[in-house]
Amino acid sequence: MKAIEIKNLNKWFEMNSMPTLMDNVASIFNKKEKKRIHALSNISLSVGSGEFIGIIGANGSGKSTLLKVIAKTLTPDNGLVNIYGKVVPFLELGLGFNPEMTAKENVLLYLSVMGLSKKEINKKLNGIIRFAELENFQDMPIKDYSSGMHARLAFASAIRAEGDIYLIDEVLAVGDASFQKKCFKVFGELKKAGKTMLLISHDLSIIKSFCNRVILLDKGEIVSEGRPDSVIADYKKILGEREILQEEKLQKRIEELEALYHKRESCMVQMLSDKTGLLKELENIREEINWHKNKITPKRFGSNIIKITNVELFNGQSKKTNIFRTGEKIKIRILYYSYKRLENPEFGISIHDNNGLWIFGPNTKYEKIKFLADGKGEIGLIIEEIPFLNGTYLLTVAIHNYNRSEVYDYIEKGIKFEIQNKNQKEEFGSIRIPYKWRFNIKNGKT
Numbered sequence: 001m002k003a004i005e006i007k008n009l010n011k012w013f014e015m016n017s018m019p020t021l022m023d024n025v026a027s028i029f030n031k032k033e034k035k036r037i038h039a040l041s042n043i044s045l046s047v048g049s050g051e052f053i054g055i056i057g058a059n060g061s062g063k064s065t066l067l068k069v070i071a072k073t074l075t076p077d078n079g080l081v082n083i084y085g086k087v088v089p090f091l092e093l094g095l096g097f098n099p100e101m102t103a104k105e106n107v108l109l110y111l112s113v114m115g116l117s118k119k120e121i122n123k124k125l126n127g128i129i130r131f132a133e134l135e136n137f138q139d140m141p142i143k144d145y146s147s148g149m150h151a152r153l154a155f156a157s158a159i160r161a162e163g164d165i166y167l168i169d170e171v172l173a174v175g176d177a178s179f180q181k182k183c184f185k186v187f188g189e190l191k192k193a194g195k196t197m198l199l200i201s202h203d204l205s206i207i208k209s210f211c212n213r214v215i216l217l218d219k220g221e222i223v224s225e226g227r228p229d230s231v232i233a234d235y236k237k238i239l240g241e242r243e244i245l246q247e248e249k250l251q252k253r254i255e256e257l258e259a260l261y262h263k264r265e266s267c268m269v270q271m272l273s274d275k276t277g278l279l280k281e282l283e284n285i286r287e288e289i290n291w292h293k294n295k296i297t298p299k300r301f302g303s304n305i306i307k308i309t310n311v312e313l314f315n316g317q318s319k320k321t322n323i324f325r326t327g328e329k330i331k332i333r334i335l336y337y338s339y340k341r342l343e344n345p346e347f348g349i350s351i352h353d354n355n356g357l358w359i360f361g362p363n364t365k366y367e368k369i370k371f372l373a374d375g376k377g378e379i380g381l382i383i384e385e386i387p388f389l390n391g392t393y394l395l396t397v398a399i400h401n402y403n404r405s406e407v408y409d410y411i412e413k414g415i416k417f418e419i420q421n422k423n424q425k426e427e428f429g430s431i432r433i434p435y436k437w438r439f440n441i442k443n444g445k446t
C-alpha cells in the first residue's frame with residue numbers, strides 16, 4: 001500500500017536581489033528573464049506504508065524543499081504529488097507558535113489546528129508538557145523561553161499529533177543528550193507501529209540505524225537510492241570528489257603564494273640596504289601560506305544568539321601561528337559577538353588528534369567562571385606547556401548556555417594546528433609525559 005507517490009516533480013526558485021532605482025527604470029524598457037534555481041528536478045518517488053526512508057545530501061541539494069512540498073507548505077511548479085494519510089511535519093518546529101501565549105495555550109492551539117478534538121487535547125496536554133520537561137514553565141509566555149525550550153515544546157507537541165506520515169528535518173538535534181535519547185525512543189516506537197517516516201539528517205549513523213531505504217539528492221536530483229550502506233558510500237564518494245576539487249584550488253593558491261615568497265626572498269638577497277619592508281612582507285606571505293595549509297571546512301550549528309567571529313592561535317612570543325613545538329606555550333583567542341545580553345554563557349574547547357580522538361576539553365563552567373556577554377567581546381585560554389607530540393590536531397570551539405540546554409554556536413573540529421619537533425625522542429603516542437629511567441629498583445625505591 002502506498003503512502004506517498006511523486007511523479008516528475010519540479011520546483012524552481014527565483015533569485016531576487018533588491019533592485020536599484022536604475023534597475024526599475026531599465027526594466028520598463030528591457031524585460032530581462034529573472035535568474036531561477038532548479039531546486040527539484042524531475043523527482044519521481046514511491047513510498048510504501050510503514051517505510052522509514054532517509055534523505056541525505058549536501059546543503060542545498062533539495063532535501064528540505066522536497067519535504068516542504070510533501071507537507072504542502074510549498075507548491076510544486078509541475079508534477080504529481082499524492083499523499084495517502086495524515087501528514088505530521090517536523091520541519092520548522094514551532095513556526096506557528098504565538099510568543100505572547102503560554103506553553104499550555106500554544107499546545108492547545110497547535111493540536112486544534114492539527115484536527116484533534118477538545119477531549120483528545122485535554123488527554124494529551126500534561127504528557128506534552130512533561131515530555132518537553134517544562135512543568136515549571138508551562139504558564140510562562142514562550143517569548144521568554146530559550147531556543148532549546150522552544151524547540152522541545154514544539155517537538156513534544158508535534159510528536160503527540162498522531163498521524164500516518166511523519167516528515168523529519170534535522171530535528172533530532174533539539175535538547176541535550178537525555179532529551180535526544182527520548183526522541184530516538186519515540187521514533188523507534190513509531191517505526192514499530194508501522195508509521196511512515198521520511199528523515200533528513202547529516203548524521204549518517206542515525207540514517208544507518210533507523211532507515212531501511214535511503215535516497216541521495218544532489219543538485220535537486222535523485223542520484224542514488226537503495227540500502228543505507230550502498231547509498232551512504234555513494235554520498236561519501238561525491239563529498240570526496242568535491243573535497244579533492246577544493247584541495248586542488250587550495251594547493252594552487254599555496255603554490256602561488258610560495259612562488260611569490262621565493263621571488264621576494266630572491267629580491268631581498270640581492271639588496272644590501274634596508275630589508276625591513278621585504279622581511280615583513282615575507283613574514284606575512286609565510287603566515288598566509290600556513291593558514292591556507294591548515295584551512296578546513298567545519299561542521300557548524302547553533303542558535304547564533306551569540307556567535308564566534310574568529311579563533312586565533314598564538315605561541316609564547318605572541319606570534320599568530322598554527323605550528324608549535326612540544327612544551328611550548330599556546331594561546332587560544334576566541335572572538336565573539338552577542339546579539340543580546342546573556343548571563344554566564346559557557347565557553348568550551350576540545351582538542352582532538354587527527355583520528356578524531358578527544359584528548360582534552362576544558363570549559364568555563366568547570367572553572368566556575370561567570371560573566372555577562374553583550375555585543376563584541378573575546379575570551380582566551382592559555383596552555384603553558386602543550387604536551388602533544390608530532391602530529392596534526394583539531395580544535396572544536398563551542399558556546400552553550402550555562403545549563404547546557406541550548407547551543408549558541410558550535411564549530412566542530414574547525415581549527416587545525418600542528419606540532420613539529422625536529423629532535424623528538426618519542427616516536428609513538430600523542431602526549432609527552434615527564435619521566436625518568438631508573439635501575440636497581442628494590443621495594444619501589446631507587
